[in-house]
Amino acid sequence: MLLRNGLVSGRRQDVAIRDDRIERIGRDLAGAWGETLDVTDRLVLPGFVESHIHPDKAFIADRTEGLRAGGPSAQILVAELKKAFTVDDVYRRARRVLELAVRHGTTTMRAHVELDAFVETRSLEAMRRLQRDLAGALDLHLIAFAQEGIFNDPVTQDLLREALQSGVPTLGGCPYMDKDQRAHIDWFFETAQAFGVALDFHADSSDDPAMLTSDYIAEQTIAYDMQGRVTLGHLGTLDALEPAHRARVIDKLREARIHVISLPATEFHVKGRGAARYAWRGVTRLGELRDAGVNVAISTNNIANPFTPYGHPDPLRQALVAAMAAHLGNLDQLAWLLDLVTVNAARAIGLHDYGVAEGCRADLVVLDARTPADAITEQVEKLWVIKGGRVVARNTRTSELRIPREPDRSSGD
Ligand SMILES: [Zn+2]
Secondary structure (H helix, E strand, C coil), rough: CEEEEECCCCEEEEEEEEEEEEEEEECCCCCCCCEEEECCEEEEEEEEEEECCCHHHHCCCCHHCCCCCCCCCCHHHHHHHHHHCCCHHHHHHHHHHHHHHHHHEEEEEEEEEECCCHHHHHHHHHHHHHHCCCCCCCCHHHHHECCCCCCCCCCHHHHHHHHCCCCCCCEEEEEEEEEEHHHHHHHHHHHHHHHCCCCEEEECCCCCCHHHHHHHHCCCCCCCCCCCCCCEEEEEHHHHHHHHHHHHHHHHHHHHHHHEEHHHHHHHCCCCCEEEEECCCCCCCCCHHHCCCCCEEEEECCCCCCCECCCCCHHHHHHHHHHHHCCCHHHHHHHHHHHHHHHHHHHHHCCCCCCCCCEEECEEECCCCHHHHHHHHHHCCCEEEEEECCCEEEECCCCCCCCCCCCCCCHHH
């Protein structure tokens, strides 16, 4: 396949694909290529990566009243609902998420799968079936995730260990769901080391500095020699620290090579609801983290559930939300913001051979824009989505403007 005249690294170039790899990139490539796509002056990016997302509890907003003043938390609402999840129910809802993700340009996704006394292994079974059924369209990586904590029922620890034993490559913790956050974190490091798997934590979701755990997680990452293999989602507490304290924590995160994944749409919906005056918005300090050399990404997190009723698996939308949430709207910032759903996210989940470069996997998205700033600002269409050298989605948008043309003033009157 040949992508003709696309914008790669700011220059007009062709991208030639053989089988599932990018074979050559350059001007006016000659040779016999199969299908040719005219992508003249359109942005060619590596496929989007959703690095933190929950398809197993998507599309259940219509089963609950959602968050209300004085009402139950999103965790409690979902815990109640998931008792009734069946394998087929999870499969159908999650499949809808995955199909939408492909439509929106995502070629790799790392999904949290909950294992606990409420849902047992039903979500895992459904997600494994999806992994097989959608192979070729989307790479689906799984995380064995303890949304309910590990000290609140007698089965979660065993379920997590069994999932790792059966090949799930990442273990997901949630310290703030247990009373003793440090004991929770210790169990996850010990278990990750025993099974040789990567770690992901939902961490520091509170505006109370006393609840901070990311500094301890960074220390343990170094102690267990897991630098570069630990990701943290949320980290909103960073925003509530005194500046000097925040700078020390960010230093530790960099030293431990922790990857930070911000989930701005969920923070906007959930955080600061009890505030009498200023409503804390709960989004981590993306710009400061990046400036300090920490690898930062953003992801969709929740889709149409009590955590984010308007959630939708569109990384381009998350880029706009992040621009608004984290003061990243200047043109120089918009220029790198798409890295947070492409190269940075890929790095966070340990992808290799990723990028628009010769030899990389031919996982690409072509945007109807010349620059990242235009793509984000105008929320442009993802014209082509290519997975492993094959077109998996083609999107078009039409619009007809029925207004008078601009008058011709060149003749002068
Ligand atoms: Zn999450």
